[in-house]
């Protein structure tokens with residue numbers, strides 16, 4: 001018995017997979033019971049330098065030396081992007097091959113089509129590496145926590161933004177300084193928009209929500225807010241209030257039923273919480289099951305070998321459970337017989353605490369005028385601080401923490417306060433007390 005694999009893509013992750021398959025051949029054989037063999041790997045440029053050199057004859061520019069090749073049982077899609085990855089995965093499934101992918105952008109946008117095709121073809125699509133790199137969160141939700149109704153899920157799902165936020169928090173760097181440092185260290189890409197605007201983490205949140213609740217939210221229904229407006233002063237105020245700021249992916253079911261609340265934005269969390277201690281490029285997920293209680297997973301969320309660890313784990317899983325059995329009965333791919341395409345709760349209905357920072361003129365009556373606006377919109381203030389005069393503008397920071405309020409009331413109050421002549425720049429960060 002031999003399990004033959006083909007790679008679509010031999011970049012960062014692909015080279016890591018090739019390295020593990022080759023250098024850990026004996027370990028994998030001991031664990032699986034038979035060897036793995038990397039037969040072919042598809043690239044665009046045959047002469048580029050690779051993180052781990054391939055065996056002679058393995059690299060090719062023709063995807064159909066992998067897809068539809070009857071010798072290859074498992075196709076690993078590690079090229080990224082939507083096309084041609086989508087078409088090649090669909091073709092591989094039609095040809096009877098199992099698929100392992102790390103492509104969260106593709107699954108978050110075309111997951112339904114791909115999982116439907118896999119079910120029709122009675123083949124697997126595994127994607128542990130698509131969410132939180134080396135952390136086995138997919139397997140935890142699909143297998144370990146199957147007996148649970150999941151109540152909530154809170155995650156730090158993007159290492160680049162967590163690195164930037166950690167640097168801003170620890171050394172009071174500006175966003176631009178921390179971003180430049182992350183780029184120099186190789187964590188942030190030259191075009192970092194997908195990370196810093198929250199899209200990358202939102203893709204992962206879509207997949208985790210599908211696994212946790214059997215609901216695949218539409219990306220465009222999710223409130224997604226990035227980190228580029230955060231300022232060092234907000235981290236300092238957060239610390240004064242006993243909080244840290246994190247870019248948090250959140251999905252929860254109130255009282256165990258819908259609609260699902262799904263959102264991704266910077267959030268203040270209590271500084272003693274486990275998620276608050278997750279710094280640098282690390283990822284973490286806190287899952288609350290009705291029977292299990294709180295489960296906390298943390299580890300490297302990206303990188304060549306951590307991501308390859310999850311890809312090879314999936315290859316072994318496919319080989320172990322399916323290639324070895326003649327069974328035609330396959331469990332649902334996302335752990336649910338039916339995946340519902342339900343609408344998620346509109347952000348305007350979220351009930352949260354808020355941190356608000358207004359740059360205001362230091363004049364009598366300003367505080368009471370702003371408090372009046374909030375009172376009229378049913379928002380009660382928990383704490384108010386006024387300090388830190390900007391020598392250039394003469395404005396002071398008026399910082400407020402609210403009790404829980406409806407997002408739509410809060411936004412209406414902020415919009416009204418912004419119109420006041422005495423109010424300048426405004427910042428809003430949500431506070432997660434109930435995680």
Ligand SMILES: NC(=O)c1ccc[n+]([C@@H]2O[C@H](COP(=O)([O-])OP(=O)(O)OC[C@H]3O[C@@H](n4cnc5c(N)ncnc54)[C@H](OP(=O)(O)O)[C@@H]3O)[C@@H](O)[C@H]2O)c1
Nearest residue numbers: 009010011012013043044045078079080102103302303307
């Ligand atoms: N890097 C990470 O830490 C990480 C973590 C989690 C998930 N992922 C996911 O893993 C996937 C791969 O990421 P990566 O960092 O390894 O990317 P990468 O370094 O850019 O590698 C992509 C590979 O795919 C090949 N490729 C791309 N388009 C192709 C096409 N049209 N035809 C043939 N070959 C093509 C490239 O060929 P050339 O080398 O010739 O250009 C390259 O070998 C992505 O979906 C990513 O989101 C990555």
